[in-house]
Amino acid sequence: MVNLKCPICGGEITVEDDALPGELVEHECGAQLEVVKQNGKLSLRLAEQIGEDWGE
Amino acid sequence: MLQEKELVKQKAKELLLDLLSIYTPSKSEANATKFFEKISKDLNLKLEILPDSNSFILGEGDILLASHVDTVYGYIEPKIENELIYGRGAVDAKGPLISMIIATWLLNEKGIKVRVSGLADEESTSIGAKELIAKNYNFKYIIVGEPSNATDIVVEYRGSIQLDIMCEGTPEHSSSAKNNLIVDISKKIIEVYKQPENYDKPSIVPTIIRAGESYNVTPAKLYLHLDIRYAINNKREDLIKEITDKFPECNLKIVDETPPVKVSINNPVVKSLARALLKQNIKPRLVKKAGTSDMNILQRITTNIATYGPGNSMLEHTTQEKISLDEIYIGVKTYMLAIEELWQKI
16 A cells, blocks of 8 residues: 555645556545656646536 | 457357347347347346346346346347447446346356346336336345446436326317416416526426427317426435426326435445456546436435446437447446455445
8 A cells, every 4th residue: 555645735645566657545634636756756636527428 | 358258249249239129129129039048148147037028037146136128119130349339228227237246146157146137118217117016025235237438337317207287278269268277287387397407507408399280170188298407516405396386276196106216436346446447447437417317216226326337328218229349348348357356344
């Protein structure tokens, strides 16, 4: 497991060692975050908002 | 890899054209019994038929791929043109269902136990999903198969309330009538009507109204049906109270209700689907949908649930339903990669 910081509240958040760039996680503060990998290191950024679609 | 892709596309073409040739509007799912009996033998998957709803379950295990076999009304002759398959339900949801059946077959061949269901009546009142609940079926993880453009993972659906309103009035000769149920209730409908605007705003839409028997007599009875849609953040009780207060002289009856659903993006099913897409270099998109699906019902079995499937959601219920074999392949691959991860957690 890798400990990262929530870019919104600064709180700690844990992601799997094998987390893929683009993976999404929700912090307990409510922020929805996306895993990014830069220079071999994982970090988090604010994810796109949940989109809307119609139908079933 | 190419060999696997061609195998999947060939099987998908064969099975989907076969299933599309069977007309299965809601409550006619028994028409597909022979199809499921045949694939049970051909794909070596145990078949179970839920007797009350005529739903079909293939395979074994604690993970369920849950799609539906019924379609909306209106048969469309199936055909294939340049790897695009057309037909009623090609998108909603026989394309996703066939993707799930193929994924289940390939996973079971690898020793990964998973079940796939062609549930009944999703386009009506979800009696197939409700039969799973009533009979205490238990699954650790559920992926619901509905068209989500092969890229989107649905984490939230609105709920619905189907409300009947029965009103009574005093019939009078129309040439001198002072009271008129049609006029009175029409005013109230306009006051209570909430046009669908966006996901978070509830909608109240009249869909059926019946009154009157004679040209020259004002009606003694009026029947009105309201279709109410609301998001998880809306207060159901407030909506019901608003309508009850508006029609105090009428009898109100909820004839069907589907609760809204919202799952955490941290849930293992959402995570495994997102990872499965990323492994195919597809960026996953999380979405919420304005309609309802069997996910609203099946959340009662497990909250480890999400909806995903191939097919352009804009084509649902249209006469233009079509799906490409490439979309189906992405669907099969995504289901397989996701379940391979979930399987390790059991």
